[in-house]
Amino acid sequence: MLGVGRLEISDLITAVDAGSGARLPVRRDEVVRRLRESGDERAVRIVRRLPVDRDGVLDPGAVDRLLIGVHTELQRLSEELRIGERLVDPVGPLFDAIREVGGQNGQGGPYRLVDVGCGLGYVVRWLAATNALGPDVELVGVDLDAALVGEADRLARAEGLTCRFVHGNAFGPAEAATVYVSTGLLHHFRGPALGEFFRAQAASPAQAFCHFDIAATRLAPIGAWIFHRARMRHRLGRHDGVVSALRAHSDETLLRAAAVPGMRALLYEPGGLANPFCTTLRPIIGVRPQLEAPFRRALGRAARRMVGEEHFAGAGVVAGAAVGVEAGGAAGAGAGATR
Amino acid sequence: MTPAVPLALLGLVDSAFSGFRAYAGRDARIRKRRAAVRAALRGLAVGAVLLAAPALAAVLVLLTASDRARTRHALAVGGFGYLLPLCVFAAVVLLSLAAYFVLPFRAGTFAVVVGLGPLTLLRPLAVGAACLGAVLNGGGWCALLVGAVAGAAVLCVEPLAHRRWYRDAQ
Ligand SMILES: C[S@@+](CC[C@H](N)C(=O)[O-])C[C@H]1O[C@@H](n2cnc3c(N)ncnc32)[C@H](O)[C@@H]1O
Numbered sequence: 012m013l014g015v016g017r018l019e020i021s022d023l024i025t026a027v028d029a030g031s032g033a034r035l036p037v038r039r040d041e042v043v044r045r046l047r048e049s050g051d052e053r054a055v056r057i058v059r060r061l062p063v064d065r066d067g068v069l070d071p072g073a074v075d076r077l078l079i080g081v082h083t084e085l086q087r088l089s090e091e092l093r094i095g096e097r098l099v100d101p102v103g104p105l106f107d108a109i110r111e112v113g114g115q116n117g118q119g120g121p122y123r124l125v126d127v128g129c130g131l132g133y134v135v136r137w138l139a140a141t142n143a144l145g146p147d148v149e150l151v152g153v154d155l156d157a158a159l160v161g162e163a164d165r166l167a168r169a170e171g172l173t174c175r176f177v178h179g180n181a182f183g184p185a186e187a188a189t190v191y192v193s194t195g196l197l198h199h200f201r202g203p204a205l206g207e208f209f210r211a212q213a214a215s216p217a218q219a220f221c222h223f224d225i226a227a228t229r230l231a232p233i234g235a236w237i238f239h240r241a242r243m244r245h246r247l248g249r250h251d252g253v254v255s256a257l258r259a260h261s262d263e264t265l266l267r268a269a270a271v272p273g274m275r276a277l278l279y280e281p282g283g284l285a286n287p288f289c290t291t292l293r294p295i296i297g298v299r300p301q302l303e304a305p306f307r308r309a310l311g312r313a314a315r316r317m318v319g320e321e322h323f324a325g326a327g328v329v330a331g332a333a334v335g336v337e338a339g340g341a342a343g344a345g346a347g348a349t350r
Numbered sequence: 351m352t353p354a355v356p357l358a359l360l361g362l363v364d365s366a367f368s369g370f371r372a373y374a375g376r377d378a379r380i381r382k383r384r385a386a387v388r389a390a391l392r393g394l395a396v397g398a399v400l401l402a403a404p405a406l407a408a409v410l411v412l413l414t415a416s417d418r419a420r421t422r423h424a425l426a427v428g429g430f431g432y433l434l435p436l437c438v439f440a441a442v443v444l445l446s447l448a449a450y451f452v453l454p455f456r457a458g459t460f461a462v463v464v465g466l467g468p469l470t471l472l473r474p475l476a477v478g479a480a481c482l483g484a485v486l487n488g489g490g491w492c493a494l495l496v497g498a499v500a501g502a503a504v505l506c507v508e509p510l511a512h513r514r515w516y517r518d519a520q
Contacts, residue, residue, distance in 0.1 A: 091462055093455040100455070131378050140380040166378055234463055241470040242375060244512075258484035288463050289456040 017258060018049050022199060025073050027155060032178060034157065057246045070179040075158035079131070081248040082159060085195075086133045088252075089169050089244055092291060094223070095137035099144065101279050101294060101317075102221050104142055104309035105190060108298075109218050111305045113147060125188035126217065127181045127222075128196035129154050132163030132174070139172040150174035181208055183245055184347040185299035188212075190219045194292065197224040198258040205260065205268040209297060213271040217296040217307075221276075224305065227259040230288040263323050265295040270320050275303050279317045353429030354408075360436055361401045361500065362394060365507045369393015371470070372512035383411045394514055395508045404500035421492055428489015431495045435479035443469055477501030 023042045026035040039061060046054040052173030061077070062070040089095075106122060113119055113221040124144065126135045137143075141152050151174065154160045161177040177186055181196070182204075185276035191212050200208050212220045225231055232253055258270075269276035274297035280290045296317070298306055307314040359514045373389030408425060415421035446465025481501060484493040 032353075074489055083378045084375035085376050096455040132377070132382075136380050162378070164382075168377055170381060172380070230370075234467075237471060238467045240461070241467045244375070286456075286460070288460045291463065293457060 012338045015270075016049050016053070016120070017051060017201070017254045018046060018169060019254050019258075020046070020247050021055050021078060021251050022063065024058065024069055025071075025156060027180075032155075032180065033181070034071060034158075036065050036071075037074075039063045039069050041049040042069070051074075054250055057250060059305065061283070066341055071278070077245070077247060078156065079158060079162050081245045081251075082131045082162075083279070084243045084245060085252075086131055087193070088238065089133050091242070093139065094251065094292065095134060095143065097292065098134060098192065098194065098223060098294075099138075100313070101296060101310065102190065102192060103144060104313075105221060105296070105302075105306055106148060107309040108302050108305035109189060110147075111166055111309070122147060122189035123149040123150055123151060123187065124190050124192060125186050126150075126152045127154075127193045128190055129163060129176065129193075130156075130159050130195075131166065132160075132176055134192070134194055136163070136167050136170070136172050139167070140170065148189075151186055151188070152176040153179045153181070155180050182211065185215050185216065188217050190221060191217055191330075192221045193225070193273050194223045195225070195255065197222050197260055197295070198255055201258075205264070209269045209274070209276075210271045213274040213297065214270075218302060219296065220269075221296045223292045223295045224261040224265075225256050226282065226285070226287060226290055226293045227256075227261045228282055230287045231256040231259060232292070234291065256265045265317075266320050266323060269295045271297070271299050274298065275300050275319065277303070277317050277319055278322070281318055281322065284316050284318070303306075304318070309329055353433045354405075357429060357433055357436075357500070358401060360433075360440060361504050362397050363440075364504050366390040366394045368504070368508035369396065369511045370418075373516050376516045389511070389515070392509055393511050396514075397504065397510050400503035400506055400510075401500065403497050403503050408496045409500045411496060415492070416498045417472055424488065424490045425493055425496065427487050428484035428497065431483035431485070431487025431489055432480045432493065432500075433483075434487075435483045436476060439469070439476040439479075440470075462501020474501075474505060477505060504510020 020042075022036055023045060026037050026250060027033060028035055039058060042058050043055050046058060062073045064070060073174040094280055102124070109122060110120070124135075124138070126132065129135055132152040135150045135152040137219065138148075149178065152160070152163055154163070154176070157178045158177045160178045167174050167176065197205065197208075197316075209220070225235070235253045237257035239249045243249050264279055266276050266278050277296040277298065278293070307317070310317065367390070369389045369392045370386055372393060373386065375383055379385075411425065412418055412421055442465065446469065449461035450466060453461070478501075479498045481494055482494045484497045489497070
């Protein structure tokens with residue numbers, strides 16, 4: 012895969028202690044060295060412009076402002092691509108299925124949706140503003156970046172939205188959820204970290220997960236370039252947008268990594284069943300086995316767009332090779348030395 | 351009939367969109383229709399001021415011309431030549447916008463990926479095509495001059511509005 016060696020600048024310019032979540036200093040030279048090793052001179056030039064103190068440590072305030080600015084532009088892309096509606100398309104029926112099964116077992120709501128790696132929490136705030144999942148679904152956003160979480164919280168309060176945001180690590184103690192979701196997070200996890208992420212959620216009491224990431228089509232990098240060029244002003248955002256598309260996991264990689272004990276892994280709108288011009292992000296879904304049938308019923312005709320691991324039966328050698336290559340690739344946010 | 355009125359209208363509508371683009375990506379609230387409308391009005395105001403430049407250029411060209419009737423004619427035919435590529439561009443933009451707002455989200459994504467996103471990047475090219483149209487239609491250098499000034503004016507609306515109102519905003 013082309014993008015395996017490429018790094019996202021935003022993954023490198025902040026670091027937190029994996030245990031305490033405390034922010035760690037980041038030396039600009041170190042970031043430059045890693046980017047140079049990956050052969051990305053453009054990224055090096057972007058990072059070189061970031062302010063540092065006398066010891067060469069990146070100014071945390073400037074980094075926070077930059078990342079909030081980039082994420083605000085990122086939200087604009089999510090708005091334009093109607094990510095909220097796209098998420099509700101499978102997650103709405105997923106909650107219907109959970110309500111149905113819960114009702115039969117005498118376990119009603121309330122339920123909780125947790126958006127992992129929520130950034131500025133656009134999805135959570137949009138769900139709160141539209142009440143798209145119903146009043147019995149509590150909405151929570153979690154992110155590793157304290158500045159983004161703080162800004163998400165400020166924005167939610169400014170608009171009086173009923174949702175909350177928590178500073179936390181996707182690999183740390185989990186915020187309990189009925190359904191975990193994410194958008195644009197999975198490509199940050201390389202190698203074994205991807206499977207670990209799914210396994211941790213399967214080991215929790217959650218009923219399901221539904222993680223959206225960039226559909227790894229041939230069109231994705233050029234589409235990302237056009238779209239980020241047209242809609243984003245921050246160089247860092249434009250850079251990371253294209254690298255994200257290059258690093259996006261293939262359908263096979265996602266299905267295999269999500270096939271963890273206790274969850275049935277399903278891919279919604281995989282390549283071949285979806286028009287790449289209409290589906291820029293698609294979710295990998297995991298449901299408790301007893302939920303699959305009611306979930307498919309709740310989806311109705313759309314269930315035909317959803318496949319399980321058997322879809323790739325026979326492609327095992329190729330998929331196995333892909334996982335192997337990615338395991339050897341650069342560590343992203345989830346697998347980084349400090350995260 | 352003069353192409354000045356449809357050209358001015360097109361320029362103003364484009365300015366309103368430019369104002370919106372200058373603002374978009376700077377405000378992370380969910381409910382922000384009023385702010386978006388205000389941004390479009392700001393773009394419109396900037397465009398109204400900047401579009402005085404091509405109007406002034408046209409007046410100067412006419413005043414300094416040795417044969418005013420001929421120059422007026424050249425500007426008019428050049429204006430129609432300028433208008434044609436812009437109308438085609440505007441029609442594609444409007445079609446994409448209509449598709450985006452009316453159709454379900456998958457088709458809306460299609461309208462963005464194939465239409466609205468690339469079309470934003472193609473705006474300078476549309477202005478170039480309009481200038482070429484002005485020359486090819488017999489507008490000569492004077493139509494080219496006025497067209498180039500008009501093109502530069504509309505392309506400046508977004509950066510100017512952004513710098514004036516939205517550069518430091520989050
Ligand atoms: C590409 S951004 C996507 C943000 C948001 N979901 C969106 O769609 O706009 C990825 C986000 O994941 C967060 N992130 C990365 N690794 C994480 C981890 N291990 N735990 C929690 N959040 C993480 C980053 O801080 C960043 O905000």
